[in-house]
Amino acid sequence: MMTKRFHFLAVTLLTLGLLSACGSVPEAGPDGGQAGAASGRTGDDGRALGRADGSAGALDGRTAGMADGKMNGEPEHRIYFALNSDEISSTSAAVLTHNARWLGKRNVTVEGHCDERGTREYNLALGQKRADAVKQFLISQGVEPSRIRTVSYGKERPLVNGHGEAAWSKNRRADLVP
Amino acid sequence: MTHFTQRFLLVCLFLLLGAPAHAGLQIDISKGGLQPLPIAIPQFLDQPGGASGGRIADVVAADLERSGLFQILERKGFLQDPASLWQQGPNFKDWRVVGAEAVVSGSVTDTGTEVTADFFLYDVYKGTPVGKGQRFSAPKKDWHMVAHRIADEIYARLTGESGYFSSRIVFVAQRGDKKWLSIMDQDGLNRVDMTEGRSLVLTPRFSPNGDNLFFLSYVSGEPRIYKWELYTGKKSLVDDYPGLNSAPSWSPDGSRMAMTLNKDGNPEIYVKDLASGQLSRLTHNAGIDTSPSWSPDGRRIVFNSDRGGTPQIYTMNADGSSQTRITFEGNYNAAPSWSPRGDLIAYVKGGGGVFGIAIINPQGNQGRNLTSSWMDESPAWAPNGRVIAFTREIQGKGSRLYTIDLTGYNERAVPMDPDINASDPSWSPLLK
Incomplete structure (x- = not known):
């Protein structure tokens, strides 16, 4: 009988590698310093990261506060987009103009989001384009570019957990997180 | 015309048409929706001290079944037991009776730390082995991989293409x-x-x-x-470029990565040489460019x-x-x-x-x-x-x-x- 012994070492090492990786650096990230600095800089974002399916309750809690803040002249920090579009509508332009005035010397993170339809990578790019469109608009209104950070979550962080146009139109959005 | 002459003429016809050498038992996987090939995969015979013969044969059978190309025959109807199959070889008549076109005979040896399986594959109608006997070993906890390797070997011998079962x-x-x-x-x-x-x-x-x-x-x-x-x-x-870094795709030789970056203000595709770190931009337009994937020769994306x-x-x-x-x-x-x-x-x-x-x-x-x-x-x-x-x-x-x-x-x-x-x-x- 022909004998062919094949290499299980690879498989074993693979498994061991994975297990030891889990044990030693489970989530610390390849660059702890960088991760630490970043999470310090974006504390609010850190919380957002914990909500993988965008629990509507938690997010609404946060934005409800902002909406209430309008009494103090604080604008709504959210605009919406049409399907597969990063164009800023006239309604959104008014919201962003208000935001630009209110931001003044504050730093802001612009989060770009998409609805659940479409592929993950296309939506990551589309979310980035939406955030960038907001950034360009804010710059045009006098906000210093260095104060604006953009991040795309693609379809990972829906605001509303529904599966129809009513939910999708709310999820195609950009959130401004001062 | 007798049955024999019919067969003889068919054989001549095949020879004229240049039939493949392995015309006996071959699955043409280029066609979809074919009748799956009935195959008998009895328990592998456990050598003294062994206990993996059943589960290894089960994983081999499950792999082949999931490919959609094989019909796994019920073991309870089998007329020849695994010991006799392994020791005397197949009694082909017994396997024809249960409708098998192929039969697998296997034996498993467990040592303290290793599991070793030997197997043979037979063409029931021709009454001949398909390929040689083959042995696979692995650390005991990786017994699944022994089974996947055997399933890959059977798949390759019967389809003419490499399998995909020993993969993650x-x-x-x-x-x-x-x-x-x-x-x-x-x-x-x-x-x-x-x-x-x-x-x-x-x-x-x-x-x-x-x-x-x-x-x-x-x-x-x-x-x-x-x-x-x-x-x-x-x-x-x-x-670590500003904005979006996404859609990583490895070149087939492992030396380069294609990806989507937003660093120049719009999602574009770039290729990075992983050794030198040198970055080249491949797309230039106002739309989204993303999800690059390389051709296997590395020349196209x-x-x-x-x-x-x-x-x-x-x-x-x-x-x-x-x-x-x-x-x-x-x-x-x-x-x-x-x-x-x-x-x-x-x-x-x-x-x-x-x-x-x-x-x-x-x-x-x-x-x-x-x-x-x-x-x-x-x-x-x-x-x-x-x-x-x-x-x-x-x-x-x-x-x-x-x-x-x-x-x-x-x-x-x-x-x-x-x-x-x-x-x-x-x-x-x-x-x-």
Whole structure:
């Protein structure tokens, strides 16, 4: 009988590698310093990261506060987009103009989001384009570019957990997180 | 005309037409929806001290059954027992009676730390072995891999193409609001969770040799591409450009990475030489360019662009020249993946409220739809280029991994714990 012994070492090492990786650096990230600095800089974002399916309750809690803040002249920090579009509508332009005035010397993170339809990578790019469109608009209104950070979550962080146009139109959005 | 002369004339006809040398038992996997080949896989005979003969034969049978090309015969009807089969060879008449066209005979030896399996494959109608006997060994805990190797060998001998069973799938697992990286054998067993889900991870991709992963993580608060060396567990940041860093894709020789960056103000495709760090930009337009995937010869890249108004599939040379649109049907074509055989591109085809997996050749011809559902995405090829794994999102019920044969037949859910949502599969090469 022909004998062919094949290499299980690879498989074993693979498994061991994975297990030891889990044990030693489970989530610390390849660059702890960088991760630490970043999470310090974006504390609010850190919380957002914990909500993988965008629990509507938690997010609404946060934005409800902002909406209430309008009494103090604080604008709504959210605009919406049409399907597969990063164009800023006239309604959104008014919201962003208000935001630009209110931001003044504050730093802001612009989060770009998409609805659940479409592929993950296309939506990551589309979310980035939406955030960038907001950034360009804010710059045009006098906000210093260095104060604006953009991040795309693609379809990972829906605001509303529904599966129809009513939910999708709310999820195609950009959130401004001062 | 007697039966014998009929047979004789048929043989002559085959010789005239240049029939393949192995005309006896051969599955033509280029055709879909064929009758699966009835095969008998009795328990492998346990040598003294052994206890793995049953479970190894079961995994061999499960692999072959899932390929859709084999009908696994019920063992209870078998007339020859595994000991007699192994010691005396097949009594072919007994196997013809139960309808088997092929029979597998195996023997397993367990030593303290190793499991060794020997097997023979027979053509029941010709009454001859198909290929030689073969032996596979592994550390005892890796007995599954012995079975997968035997299944690959049987698949290869009966189809003429290499198998895909000795391989793993890495994917994103989700439970509740946590997403983490997980890796498993291609049959859904032996799952190992790689991260704990504290930060969002997306789109893991095996390196061409299976030793490393690229994946997207928000661990720093920003989407960044990381490399994970599976042998050492070492993780490193591959790039850190402002804005979006996404869609990592390894060149077939492992030396370069294609990806999508936003650093110049718009999502564009770049290629980075991993040794020198040198970055070249391949696309220049106001639309989205993303999801690059290399041809197996490393000369071409297929990608997704909405420069024409809707997301469509394009190809280009690896230096960015000759950008050509290849899909024209449907208003949402995305996430292309070039087959390891080079002959086909799988992609997501959307329109009319459904998203399915489709294939098309690199020239943009002979497109075919393989699946259709509320949301199918992220096609990933098996190492032999015959099977595609993908994510199926079931409206309101989370996501599962599925596989489909490139003929469009044999759609299967990959077994998974019911409380885990799975997405973004990447299929390893065959483990050697």
